[in-house]
Amino acid sequence: MQVRDEKLSGGLIVSCQPVDNGPMDNDDVVKRLAQAAIAGGADGVRIENARRVAQVREAMPEALIIGIVKRDLDDSPVRITPYLEDVAALATAGADVIAVDATDRDRPVPVKDLIEAIKQQGKWAMADCSCLSDALSAMSYGADIVGSTLSGYTGGPPPTEPDYKLLEQLVSHCPKVMAEGRFNTPQDCAKARSLGAWAVTVGTAITRTEVVTGWFADALNTDWPSR
């Protein structure tokens, strides 16, 4: 098993996925974001796109990398690592963990087949889940890590807070739980840890500059006292 398990326990994963088509959406920027995250104390990084995984791997041979591929499909709402060839490309690129959408939605390749392919590659499989039942199914297929990644993203407007209720459910049923999705503050991450999360992934709050800037700008645009 190539996964650096000891580095992940209690760890912080930084998702380095800049805003799509924004000024930071660039291979070199992603590599540097990943290097900065590890330099700052992250235990691993989550990287989208096999080419970017390969670049981060080359820059940091020892770093723990969770790899995904995102696609916008015409006939399925599933975006994260929908195809077997995505799994193969991420494995070749050097991902330690490969994450897939594990929701019960129409999809080109069954979750079971994706997880089995990841395991055949000698990698760890992470299931990006929207609910407990996604996670239980994924574990029955051999998933090593289950994440709350897709809670709030399978219909309706996404909430602003993390899904602590799902996190507690996952922790009570699954040995390795990744808290992921809207963990925007150190306090959110500490709470996830106190609830039993095995690791926490933070993306937007660290690597989506436009979004974070918007939080600050919005705060200043309301109730600004006159002087």
Ligand SMILES: CC(=O)N[C@H](C=O)[C@@H](O)[C@H](O)[C@H](O)COP(=O)(O)O
């Ligand atoms: C729903 C979906 O597609 N989530 C994606 C999964 O890779 C990313 O866009 C998120 O940034 C990542 O999960 C981290 O979450 P947050 O950015 O909230 O810290």
